[in-house]
Amino acid sequence: MTESERTDRISRRNLMLRAGAGILAASIAPGLFKTEAANAEALSNITPDAALKKLMEGNRRYIQQKRTFPDQARSRIVEVAQGQHPFATILACSDSRVAPEIIFDQGLGDLFDIRVAGNFLDDGVLGNMEYAALELGVPLLVILGHERCGAVKAALDGKAVPGHISTLVAAIKPAVDATKNRLGDAWDNAVRANVKMNVNKLKSASPLLAEAVKAGKLKVVGGHYDLDSGKVEIIA
Numbered sequence: 306m307t308e309s310e311r312t313d314r315i316s317r318r319n320l321m322l323r324a325g326a327g328i329l330a331a332s333i334a335p336g337l338f339k340t341e342a343a344n345a346e347a348l349s350n351i352t353p354d355a356a357l358k359k360l361m362e363g364n365r366r367y368i369q370q371k372r373t374f375p376d377q378a379r380s381r382i383v384e385v386a387q388g389q390h391p392f393a394t395i396l397a398c399s400d401s402r403v404a405p406e407i408i409f410d411q412g413l414g415d416l417f418d419i420r421v422a423g424n425f426l427d428d429g430v431l432g433n434m435e436y437a438a439l440e441l442g443v444p445l446l447v448i449l450g451h452e453r454c455g456a457v458k459a460a461l462d463g464k465a466v467p468g469h470i471s472t473l474v475a476a477i478k479p480a481v482d483a484t485k486n487r488l489g490d491a492w493d494n495a496v497r498a499n500v501k502m503n504v505n506k507l508k509s510a511s512p513l514l515a516e517a518v519k520a521g522k523l524k525v526v527g528g529h530y531d532l533d534s535g536k537v538e539i540i541a
């Protein structure tokens with residue numbers, strides 16, 4: 306065999322190997338892409354109302370101790386590694402007892418979580434919300450307060466607090482002021498007012514989100530989580 310024949314044979318073999326790999330990739334890839342595209346399409350097509358229904362069904366499973374722990378298998382890890390299509394954005398308190406994926410019985414890639422003690426809006430939180438709604442196309446936004454919130458209690462007590470904790474207290478203070486003379490439980494009144502006021506504030510604080518709501522692409526609701534029962538109630 307001459308040198309050129311040998312080179313020719315090697316390059317032909319390489320070509321065949323490459324072609325084989327190409328055929329293999331082509332036979333796997335379309336299936337993968339199809340599943341991915343179908344999933345992305347299904348998720349981006351979920352309406353704001355359907356997203357809220359899906360979320361509340363998860364909370365029902367949680368309080369009835371009938372959780373299904375969806376979207377937590379190895380296949381889901383592989384699926385969401387390619388991209389995320391969460392169906393709800395949740396602004397919840399940092400409180401360790403109000404973990405969104407647990408209380409709504411959801412899994413990986415389902416919820417876009419933003420957590421701040423006292424679940425109030427600031428520029429950073431608004432940036433997160435706008436990113437979720439506009440870049441990821443998330444159709445539902447929930448501002449979730451909860452029973453016996455420590456951050457709200459600090460604002461209610463009105464005592465001096467150290468360091469940056471004062472930022473939290475100042476942000477929640479308007480809800481305390483608004484409910485000062487209201488009948489009932491002052492703490493829970495302030496928790497609920499804080500949720501409602503932040504839902505209302507969204508409209509003026511973010512023209513981009515207000516526009517998405519107007520176009521029917523986004524629904525904004527306020528929720529209240531009951532620490533004793535685990536139930537989420539929509540209050541705004």
Ligand SMILES: [Zn+2]
Nearest residue numbers: 398400454455
């Ligand atoms: Zn809290």
